[in-house]
Amino acid sequence: SSAVVLPGTSAALPQKAALPAAATAAAAVSHMLQVEVSVAGVLVTAAYGANETQIRTILAGATQTGATQTGTASGSSASTTAAVSGPSATQGVLSSGSELVTGQAGTAQAASAQATAAQQAAPAAATARVSGLTGSGLGFDTCTVPSAATMTSWLSSPYRVAATYLGGMNWACSYGNFTPAWVRKVAAEGWRFAPLWVGRQAPCTNVPFVAKINPSQAAAEGQSEAKSAVAAARAFGFGPGTPVYFDMEGYQTGQSACTRAVLNFLGGWTRGLHAAGYVSGVYSSASSGITDLAHQYGNAGYPRPDDIWIADWNSEPVLTDHAVPNGDWANHQRLHQYAGPHNETWGGATVNMDSDAADGLVAGLPAVPVLHGPNESAAPSELRVAPGQTARVRLTLQGVPNTPVAVRWQAAAPKGLTVSPSAGNVDLWPSMALSVGLTLAPSKSLAARRYSLPITVTAGGKPVADSFVLVSVVPAGRTLPPAHPLVLYAADKTSMSAAVAIAAALALPLSDVTGSYSRAWTATAVGKALVLAVGQPAADALYFNVCGWANPAKRKAGSTPFYYPGAPQRQSPGRNYFELSDTPTAAGTAQLTTQLTQYALGGTLPEHQTVPAAPTLACLGSPNVPVR
Template identity: 45%
Template structure:
């Protein structure tokens, strides 16, 4: 194939982490890697080529060529024009080609029709254990199965069902490998986006396949299926296919049909949602807004007629605002769930553009944009979401795998003496053999250090652990990993933080504004070996610590969180700010240090939940680990209310 000299050529065998992107001119040679280093999102199509070894099975709808490429000199078929993708296999040279285009359909046709066939060369045998040896990838825009092992994908795996997810979600353009997903069981996330395709999705499927879905779902992950088709005609994106306002309804229905076909290949059964990705657009253009609403209404109707739920992702101020304007219009087909983007680093499910009465229990918020996070030793580029909406998962995902549901996150032991804690394991939906093992560092002894239990149904196993410090135990904090495997496969990695009881300097400050929360904070400070100065019940002190940027302030309890976020009581503060206003915000991602103007809120609905969340935040700040990584207790805070609940000064006992 001859392409313009300016197009870069990438060897994916030499660089398996290279992200295959179709929003830029390029030629990619080889099978896309299962762990591509992709940005969280990439949209649009332009002229590009992916040339990879021929797969054992041909994706449905893919042309299989003979000895020439003359067929590419004619018009494209409807599938190719809809997806802006041409895909074919050439058995002679033994390759599979994916060609994408934006406005240059004639150029990509010319490149393809001018291709020259050669004889197949002898293939080098892949090294043992090479992840590329039996590729489980699909190429963007294909409408068929991904690899030989997945030719009958829907029948090869349990069909996914609709579930209600609550917690934190990950949004990546290309799914991580199954191995990375296992590593990320060490994270607070349990929901991940899975792009099904669409003409404006610029990435490739990577490791995404029916077998990937089956394996990852069995570990307790849930999925947000996404389709990226035509964008609003007044979109702010470039190189994108856009809605034809005169044909918006027909286009919306056609996209729904294509998305359903793709969803079924991956095992997403009827009743599961599919979210349409409608990026931000200029909704001051009333004609464009109306056409977009018409398109999305037809999208919803098309999914409903096929037995699927409808979701829409968009900017809060544009697409979601337009949809909210139609929510009470009985003549309009509103989506079942919405997913709004508002990068305010505030993991809440409320937004001025989505009235509180709309989409109750059916909303997601993408609150934190492009960034890297590392969990279990694996790093991903992602957007972060907080979720209370319909997703897809394996039947019984929420209880499908046993989980570590509780253990005191910290224990203080003096040299030569012992402390006690308890490990609790909640059974899953199936009979399981559970192995657990403690791996204490030198100077710490845990007894028993390992064990086996068989649990099923609603059963729970409680294991008492005696933690002893050696007589020569040095002052410090000790991170003690506890691994749990189910039926021979690791599912959870948890940690116990042990200190010798001697106060150790730290930048973590615990702030409480009511007596019950102060009791939690005091116990936490003792077990973490925090100095007395790192525990405060004084609002002005917490304010100064947060504003300095030198300390990470954890607001323990709703009263403290409300105070730092709103100052609803009008308490005196170093900045002399009036009632109802502070300069502080908070993220739900765990932090290791103060950044100035940001605190962490352990402000859930009960004292027990606040204690668990403060333990999670504090332990991550001190040791970089999360003490309880059960899916039942993800990191996350409630929205602080503008309500006065506590006191300006609570004495430290």
């Protein structure tokens, strides 16, 4: 075996005697050697089992081999991983989809896959843009990531978070499609990632033949694992602030020495990640690792992880769990693996996967607002008007900073609906806002239904902004039931007022609005109606039911079987799903509910979307609010 260095360089790695004392000491703890070849810009990471002499011989013989890798940008570095397998380090695989490598004592990583991926990763290390951010929604994890084409196909799925294994000495899979280019492309499509590292396991692990924690060196081993994981994360383009979740598989409980070793190891893991500017996460079984961490939550002296990933296959995509008190890791700091391996097909592509629910730190591209052109809005964006009557809408145009721009706006009214004025030209100066009053007049013979009125702004002959008005044309006193069942659920008076007003503007039957927790629960469980949880009390109630309100399933406080898909829906995605329509402010909640109902009923979204707030572990509102 040879370690590959960058083209145009020639370097021999040092013999054992030439290795720094720090590297030798670290090897005794981690069974991992790291040698930096500064002239080549390469960091070689070599993991081994019991045969340190053999891996040092391999490192000593590594030279330039004419690699085709393109050079890195100035100041960047490459990372190469090597491993040895032999009589004392035989690899084996648990089963299809397993992430652990097993064999005889002294398991090692797969050398070729680690080295190849790290070489490919080098160009991205200096320009990493993917970093940590809060992610809420459904996710999946699989041993080797699907192809970029499959990820594109899966945009038709309700999933938006994907686990990505960075490696580790007990990892059984290969990188396969996983490269920095894959990360950049898939992240640009809106996917977010939960990076995982499969390192040393508990001394009393239930998994046979894996490299285990040395109790006397547990903290140092944890820090060493963190260093290796950070190097891999950087190579794949995951920048500082990214969470890395350590995969601590289930282990035997009731053994105090083993528990102490695991906690010391994970404490070292957290310290190591924090020292490098990364976020610490731990994936483990609810009955072992998560329970032991929860017991340390109130211990001020213990370096607990920032986020936890609970493995509990209860088929419920919720973030509450019997192993963790509701007040622990409660600030959007949880992931939950709620179902084991199974196949799912979306967009014609099938993946064998585990199912996850996320409301915690993941990695992705931050949402950066980009100003493409003038800002446009129409208010109200939802209204009802009787045939032969008129209604008013105010169109507002805002210029771009520093640059005057000439624009044309035009309303594309459907046949039978007159808009006056229907178009206009204006020079927008940077500090200027134009407000135009529009009169909408449906003809007396116009059929009673909902009509979408797009208003487009163009500059230089190219569209730069769009807004939509959803016009419900219906005689006075009548309503327009939606094509797909819709329920607006509110659990506080302010949100109820907004829900009632929005239903009136859309000519929805008032029966589509409810303040009954039992009715909202039933509608969500059945899955025929799209249930909008209007306001934070309603969202918290359907997600956690912290208050313990009476419900048809007789579920106790702190857990519901419900989840939200994390993206606007035209209709219910199925049983046990509801739509978040809450923000920290009453005005924001009303605006978001308007946007979501417009999308559900008309298929259009106002250009400037309000972002919903993730539910919190809080008891708010009332189980029964009158519909006014």
